[in-house]
Amino acid sequence: MVNDMRATWSPDVIDRKVMESIARDAGVVALKHFSSLSNVQVESKGHLDLVTAADREVEALLTASLLEAFPADSIYGEEGGEIRGTTGRTWVIDPIDGTFNFVRGGQNWGISIGLFENDQPVFGVIYAPVRDLMLSGGDGYETQMNGIAMAALPPLIPSQGSAGISFHPSVPTADRLEVVRFVIEDLDFAFRMGGSATLSLIEVAMGETDGYVSLGDSTWDVMAAVPILRNLGAVHSVDWKNTGLDEKLRWACGSEDFLKSVTPLLEKMNAAQTGRTHV
Secondary structure (H helix, E strand, O other), X not given: OOEOOOOOOOHHHOOHHHHHHHHHHHHHHHHHHHOOHHHOOEEEEEOOEEEEHHHHHXXXXXXXXXXXXXXXXXXXXXXXXXXXXXXXXXXXXXEEEOHHHHHOOOOOXXXXXXXXXXXXXXXXXXXXXXXXXXXXXXXXXXXXXXXXEOOOOXXXXXXXXXXXXXXXXXXXXXXXXXXXXXXXXXXXXXXXXXXXXXXXXXXXXOOOOOEEEEEEXXXXXXXXXXXXXXXXXXXXXXXXXXXXXXXXXXXEEEOHHHHHHHHHHHHHHHHHHHHHHOO
């Protein structure tokens, strides 16, 4: 269930400062819209699944900046942007993860830029503009927050356990209730629901929670955070070699003890999903 495979990658082609600058520039654009929310045009992609002009403008900036820095790489973006390159590397981007929070004036949203190569996430930058939190790291790069190396994840203390959880709007109510029941009853953990995978995974990195469980994340929600967290000792349950970039994830990430504790839940949730698809 645990996946922590390293990709064969030459990290010297990535300039951390350049990548963080791209994320910060995207944050400036997003904050411009955030500061004038009454004028933001909001469209609906589905129930509680929103897209704004800010998403599109930020993704356009990210795409242009990445193409300038890495003209031969592929780009895969949440808002429909897909550009095929020739290197075998793909930048997977989420311009604003936590759009629902964004349009309501909340702080829990962020920008995610992850690099996918050899069937693995290998490098990431995530930026939460309102909180001015910049995290980056991956294979060959220590994980840093605002330029300072981050400490390893703390050990899991079950009596103080805390989990971040998240559900895509399409997830059946019964599955959502089972996740909450398992966390608070079987594990006796506290839980948080922040409405943004990126911010929930930042909380794991900062030791505010022991791990994260989600039913329905997209790959662009988590691609940057996975290598950032891996450097801190985190493991996860995604089999990237057999997971398409367009798939929804039923997964968990955190310390080894956290992942072990939620593995029965993941097995049950994945079995339930498989059963429905075969009905």
